[in-house]
Amino acid sequence: MQNPKVSVRNLYKIFGRNISEAEKLLAEGLSKDEVFARTGHVVGVNNVSFDVAPGEIYVLMGLSGSGKSTLIRLINRLVEPSSGTINIDGENIAALPQSELVKWRRRRVAMVFQSFALMPHRNVLDNAAFGLEMAGAPRKAREARAMEVLNQVGLETYAAKFPAQLSGGMQQRVGLARALAVDPDILLMDEAFSALDPLKRVEMQGLMLDLQSKQQRTVLFVSHDLEEALRIGTRIAIMEGGNLVQEGTPHEIITRPANDYVRRFFKGVDTSRYLTAADLLDPGLNGHAYNGGPRLAAHTTLPDAMKIVLSIDQPVGVFDATDRLLGSISARSLLVKMAQEARHV
Incomplete structure (x- = not known):
C-alpha cells in the first residue's frame, strides 16, 4: 500500500514483567495460553502488522479475548505497546514522549466508546464540546463547532438536554459528535454500537456511512459482529488469540476464509x-x-x-x-x- 495513513509493524502487547521471555516463547510458536501457563504473562497482541489507507474504514473483528480492543487502544497509546512501531503519517507514535503524545491526541485522533462515556452533569452541547474545551478552545468557538456536529448527527434540537433524558441511540450520537467536534484525522471506535438495540445499531451504522461519504476520515472500528463489519468495512482484519489471522475486503473474507475460526463467523449470516x-x-x-x-x-x-x-x-x-x-x-x-x-x- 502506498502512503498508508496508519502503518503498524511487529506490534506486541504483553502484560507482565518479563516481556522478553514471553516474546521469545511466542517466536518459538507457542500460543498465548501456553505462554501464560509457563510465565503467567498475558499476551494481548502478538507481532501484528497492518496498514490502513487514508479514508478507509478498517474493521477489527474477533471473539472476546482475541486482542482487538487492546490493539485499537495501542494505536493512541491508551495502552502502552511492549514493542513494535505505530507510524501515523510517517511519525512513530509509539516513540513519542508523553507531553508530545497528549498534544498529538488532541490534534489528530478521537475515540468513541461502547459505554457512551458521557458526563451526566453536562448537557448535550457541553458534552459535545468537551474535547475542544480540553484543547483550550474559547467557549464561543467550541459551542459553535459543537452545534455544527450536533446538526450533522441530528441532535441540534437536543443541545440543552442532559444524557439521562436521551435514549441509548441518542447518547451514542452525542459520543460520536464529541469525537467529530475536534475534527480528527483518525477516528477510533471500540464496539461503539454494540450496546444499542438492533434497529438503533443499523441506524447508527447508516449515519456513520453517510458522514464518512462526506468527510472521508480514517476509521478503525472494533466489532464482534460480522454483519456490521461487512456493512461498514472497507477491509476487515480478524483477530484470534492476539494474532491477526486474516485481512481483506468483505468479498475476500467471505469467499476465501483463512481457516475454520473465520468460517465460524459466517454461521447464521446470509453472505x-x-x-x-x-x-x-x-x-x-x-x-x-x-x-x-x-x-x-x-x-x-x-x-x-x-x-x-x-x-x-x-x-x-x-x-x-x-x-x-x-x-x-x-x-x-x-x-x-x-x-x-x-x-x-
Missing part, C-alpha cells in the same frame, strides 16, 4: 449478497458454452447478475478487466451458489 459474477461460474460449463450472447464483468454484483442470468435461457459469459473470458454462468449455477452461501454448506 450471498457479497458474491460477484466471478464467484457464480458454472463448473459444468467450459468457455465454449458462451456463444456471444449477454456478458458480465467479473465484478458485477449478485443482484445485477441475477437480472441478466434469470431473464434468458442460455449461459452468460463472464469477462475480466482484460476482456478475457473466465467462464459462464447458468441459472442453475447462480441459484446453487446462492443457496450454498445462505446455508454455509
Whole structure:
C-alpha cells in the first residue's frame, strides 16, 4: 500500500514483567495460553502488522479475548505497546514522549466508546464540546463547532438536554459528535454500537456511512459482529488469540476464509449478497458454452447478475478487466451458489 495513513509493524502487547521471555516463547510458536501457563504473562497482541489507507474504514473483528480492543487502544497509546512501531503519517507514535503524545491526541485522533462515556452533569452541547474545551478552545468557538456536529448527527434540537433524558441511540450520537467536534484525522471506535438495540445499531451504522461519504476520515472500528463489519468495512482484519489471522475486503473474507475460526463467523449470516459474477461460474460449463450472447464483468454484483442470468435461457459469459473470458454462468449455477452461501454448506 502506498502512503498508508496508519502503518503498524511487529506490534506486541504483553502484560507482565518479563516481556522478553514471553516474546521469545511466542517466536518459538507457542500460543498465548501456553505462554501464560509457563510465565503467567498475558499476551494481548502478538507481532501484528497492518496498514490502513487514508479514508478507509478498517474493521477489527474477533471473539472476546482475541486482542482487538487492546490493539485499537495501542494505536493512541491508551495502552502502552511492549514493542513494535505505530507510524501515523510517517511519525512513530509509539516513540513519542508523553507531553508530545497528549498534544498529538488532541490534534489528530478521537475515540468513541461502547459505554457512551458521557458526563451526566453536562448537557448535550457541553458534552459535545468537551474535547475542544480540553484543547483550550474559547467557549464561543467550541459551542459553535459543537452545534455544527450536533446538526450533522441530528441532535441540534437536543443541545440543552442532559444524557439521562436521551435514549441509548441518542447518547451514542452525542459520543460520536464529541469525537467529530475536534475534527480528527483518525477516528477510533471500540464496539461503539454494540450496546444499542438492533434497529438503533443499523441506524447508527447508516449515519456513520453517510458522514464518512462526506468527510472521508480514517476509521478503525472494533466489532464482534460480522454483519456490521461487512456493512461498514472497507477491509476487515480478524483477530484470534492476539494474532491477526486474516485481512481483506468483505468479498475476500467471505469467499476465501483463512481457516475454520473465520468460517465460524459466517454461521447464521446470509453472505450471498457479497458474491460477484466471478464467484457464480458454472463448473459444468467450459468457455465454449458462451456463444456471444449477454456478458458480465467479473465484478458485477449478485443482484445485477441475477437480472441478466434469470431473464434468458442460455449461459452468460463472464469477462475480466482484460476482456478475457473466465467462464459462464447458468441459472442453475447462480441459484446453487446462492443457496450454498445462505446455508454455509
